[in-house]
Every structure is written in structure tokens, then in C-alpha cells.
């Protein structure tokens with residue numbers, strides 16, 4: 655069986671680095687999903703992983719038309735049912751343009767129609783984050799300045815728009831259930847303990863109230879929020895993390911924040927969880 659999911663999010667939201675990290679996780683096989691067959695051509699994924707192994711985050715996908723597909727055959731257990739999942743790494747610039755235009759290209763639209771789930775990325779402390787300090791004053795200000803200071807579409811408006819694309823395009827899952835969207839809050843390693851304990855959902859509510867409201871009353875898709883850290887720290891500033899990755903590799907590094915049955919947010923070493931949940935395996 656083949657199931658595709660879409661991976662989307664604005665510029666600088668963590669998509670590429672997740673793809674580079676999730677491949678070694680699928681290959682190692684300790685998580686919910688493992689690679690059942692070695693994929694034939696995944697050079698770009700190995701390149702991204704190499705950046706991480708060398709102790710650096712992989713660079714952003716520069717061009718709006720940059721697109722690479724990561725196709726991998728996975729299974730939940732050894733000898734179990736195999737599923738081909740196709741995960742496109744599309745530049746955030748392209749998603750931002752689509753949100754601004756209010757539409758995606760016909761080809762992308764078709765692909766989203768055939769997908770049964772998605773991962774929507776948003777990153778803590780991204781430099782690409784656009785947020786007017788105050789909606790009312792900034793709208794008035796922009797009107798006065800003739801958009802001279804317009805930094806573009808506010809991030810949460812873009813995210814709401816991307817969510818709307820997903821609602822109107824994604825297909826129901828094989829059993830007829832609603833398509834699933836994993837909201838992935840990346841760089842979750844840089845929040846303090848208090849924020850971690852409240853969870854990524856509370857963070858979304860505080861940072862992007864409009865998006866949070868949409869997520870609460872959304873009907874056409876099932877949503878679950880995850881926190882993500884690809885290597886368990888910030889390679890740009892955390893020397894201990896960087897040295898450890900360089901010396902010991904990625905095996906014990908990186909986690910996904912999930913809520914347990916008691917409602918406590920915990921780190922789970924299984925980096926495949928946001929994909930496994932979205933594809934329903």
C-alpha cells in the first residue's frame with residue numbers, strides 16, 4: 655500500500671532537518687516505524703543527515719522551487735504490512751507564497767488530495783516569524799505607511815491558511831476516518847522547563863491565538879500537537895550537545911514531546927511518532 659503525507663510549514667520552520675533526522679531513526683528501527691527496505695536514492699536525505707552528524711543544522715532550502723521527495727517503505731513490525739510513504743521536502747517560501755495567494759498549484763493540489771495526512775511545522779524563536787505587535791495599530795500604521803514596513807503575511811495567518819488547504823484537500827483514511835494532521839512545534843529544546851511542562855499546545859495558544867482557536871474547532875481533520883527536537887539541543891549554541899553528536903552520533907539524541915495518559919508532557923526518543931500518527935500506523 656502507498657500512502658503519502660504532506661510536510662508543510664513556512665520558511666525556517668524545521669522541515670528539512672526533521673527529514674534528515676528521521677531517516678537514521680527509521681533505519682535504526684527502534685521506533686514505531688522502521689524502514690523495511692533500503693530506499694534507492696536518498697542522497698539528499700543523507701546529505702542533510704551528514705550536516706547533523708557533523709554537529710550542524712542543515713541549511714535552509716533556499717529557492718522557492720526547491721523540492722525533493724523522500725520516499726521510503728516502512729513497516730510497524732518486522733515482516734508486518736509494508737507501506738510506502740512519500741514525504742516531500744518543499745521550501746517554506748513556496749508554502750508562504752501559496753498562503754499569500756490563497757491557492758496552491760494544480761499539481762500540488764492533486765498531491766494534497768491524494769495524501770491522507772500531513773505534518774504542519776512551526777518553530778520556536780524562528781527569525782522568519784512575522785507577527786505584528788498589535789493587530790489594530792499595525793493595520794492602521796501599515797495603511798499610513800503605504801505598506802512600507804510590511805514584513806509580509808503574519809505567521810499565524812499563514813498557518814491558518816495552510817490548515818485551510820489541508821482541510822479542503824486531504825483524503826479520508828482507508829477506514830473512512832478523518833485525515834490526520836500532526837502539528838510539529840520544532841526547536842522545542844529551547845523552551846524552559848515551565849513551557850515544556852505546559853506543552854506545545856499551550857505554547858501555540860499563547861503565541862498564535864488565532865491558530866489555536868482554529869485548531870480547537872476544526873472539524874475536517876484530526877489534529878495532534880507534538881514538540882520536536884532533532885538532536886536534543888541547539889547545535890548553534892549548545893557545545894555539549896554538539897560535541898556529543900560529533901563523538902557519539904545521533905542514536906541517543908533527539909526526541910518528540912508527547913503527552914502521556916496522565917496528561918504529563920514527556921520526551922519520547924521515537925522520532926518517527928509524528929509520521930506514524932499521521933499515516934495511522
Ligand SMILES: Nc1nc2c(ncn2[C@@H]2O[C@H](COP(=O)(O)OP(=O)(O)OP(=O)(O)O)[C@@H](O)[C@H]2O)c(=O)[nH]1
Pocket residue numbers: 663664665666667668669670671672711712713714715716744745746747775777840841842843844882883884885886887888889890
Ligand atoms: N534548537 C533547534 N533548532 C532547530 C531544530 N530544528 C531546526 N532548527 C533550526 O531551524 C532552522 C531551520 O530549519 P530547516 O530544517 O532548514 O527549516 P525548513 O522548514 O526546512 O526551512 P525552509 O527550507 O526555509 O522551508 C535550522 O537552521 C535550525 O537553526 C531543533 O530541533 N532544535
Ligand SMILES: [Mg+2]
Pocket residue numbers: 669670671713714715743744745746
Ligand atoms: Mg527546508
